[in-house]
Amino acid sequence: MPTMTAAQKRVHAKAEFDAYLAACPSRLLLDRISDKWVTLVICSLEDGPQRFSEVSRRLAGVSQKMLTQTLRTLERDGLLTRTVTPTVPVTVTYELTELGRSLQEVMAGLKVWAETHMESVLAARASYDPQP
Amino acid sequence: MPTMTAAQKRVHAKAEFDAYLAACPSRLLLDRISDKWVTLVICSLEDGPQRFSEVSRRLAGVSQKMLTQTLRTLERDGLLTRTVTPTVPVTVTYELTELGRSLQEVMAGLKVWAETHMESVLAARASYDPQP
DNA sequence: CGGAATCCTGCCTGATACTG
DNA sequence: CAGTATCAGGCAGGATTCCG
Numbered sequence: 109m110p111t112m113t114a115a116q117k118r119v120h121a122k123a124e125f126d127a128y129l130a131a132c133p134s135r136l137l138l139d140r141i142s143d144k145w146v147t148l149v150i151c152s153l154e155d156g157p158q159r160f161s162e163v164s165r166r167l168a169g170v171s172q173k174m175l176t177q178t179l180r181t182l183e184r185d186g187l188l189t190r191t192v193t194p195t196v197p198v199t200v201t202y203e204l205t206e207l208g209r210s211l212q213e214v215m216a217g218l219k220v221w222a223e224t225h226m227e228s229v230l231a232a233r234a235s236y237d238p239q240p
Numbered sequence: 241m242p243t244m245t246a247a248q249k250r251v252h253a254k255a256e257f258d259a260y261l262a263a264c265p266s267r268l269l270l271d272r273i274s275d276k277w278v279t280l281v282i283c284s285l286e287d288g289p290q291r292f293s294e295v296s297r298r299l300a301g302v303s304q305k306m307l308t309q310t311l312r313t314l315e316r317d318g319l320l321t322r323t324v325t326p327t328v329p330v331t332v333t334y335e336l337t338e339l340g341r342s343l344q345e346v347m348a349g350l351k352v353w354a355e356t357h358m359e360s361v362l363a364a365r366a367s368y369d370p371q372p
Numbered sequence: 373c374g375g376a377a378t379c380c381t382g383c384c385t386g387a388t389a390c391t392g
Numbered sequence: 393c394a395g396t397a398t399c400a401g402g403c404a405g406g407a408t409t410c411c412g
Contacts, residue, residue, distance in 0.1 A: 137354040139276050147274035186364025197393040214349045221346045222269040232318025329373040
């Protein structure tokens with residue numbers, strides 16, 4: 109997602125001295141897929157093709173703008189396909205591509221981790237936060 | 241990361257009608273770990289304990305503010321430990337906890353995916369973008 | 373060195389209106 | 393239905409400065 113205008117400049121500025129992670133293209137891709145909405149959209153589509161409004165409903169909390177933007181980016185990156193069916197109200201369906209499914213499988217691991225270790229994290233927070 | 245003030249309200253507002261992903265605590269945790277800096281910090285610490293400046297150098301492009309903020313949050317969530325050694329310039333070391341390492345193993349999959357499929361994504365972008 | 377505090381830019385959200 | 397467009401406001405995030 110486009111949240112890297114000023115940071116990009118810094119990356120380029122530092123790249124002369126440190127090309128470890130900063131200049132690596134895989135770092136840029138990792139930046140992109142480590143995005144909240146990207147993760148959730150990919151997760152949502154694991155159940156098969158879905159329409160715009162379906163995704164919107166499942167990810168309650170996303171604005172139309174960000175959902176559209178995220179879907180466009182993922183389409184551009186070849187992770188999902190956008191199919192327009194010229195019915196009377198037009199129908200638009202989003203579906204993971206082969207590439208998208210390979211990412212979804214990895215992301216499923218993240219989802220499982222979150223569900224599995226949620227209680228541990230909540231416990232850690234409770235002991236970290238000041239007790240009243 | 242704290243990027244959910246107004247959105248939280250929408251989540252709560254919609255939760256009455258749809259409690260699928262929105263109200264699930266694992267969704268909130270998934271939101272948090274689907275963060276660019278979180279991913280990169282966890283990845284960086286896979287090689288063992290590191291000092292603040294070491295992490296900062298490896299993640300060229302992160303501001304001190306965001307790095308501090310991210311490290312604090314991860315410490316609060318019990319994913320890493322912060323150790324202060326009272327040397328003359330103070331030395332602060334960050335290290336993954338057991339819980340943090342379990343997340344790191346999953347995230348390693350993301351890193352591998354990014355490195356493996358980077359070319360496919362770049363090719364998809366090239367064919368999506370308008371040809372000159 | 374490792375932050376904390378400050379200011380400031382600009383993205384994201386939220387609301388609304390308008391196409392096809 | 394599935395957007396696109398626009399505008400206000402808030403808050404994330406960057407740059408800079410200062411402190412233990």
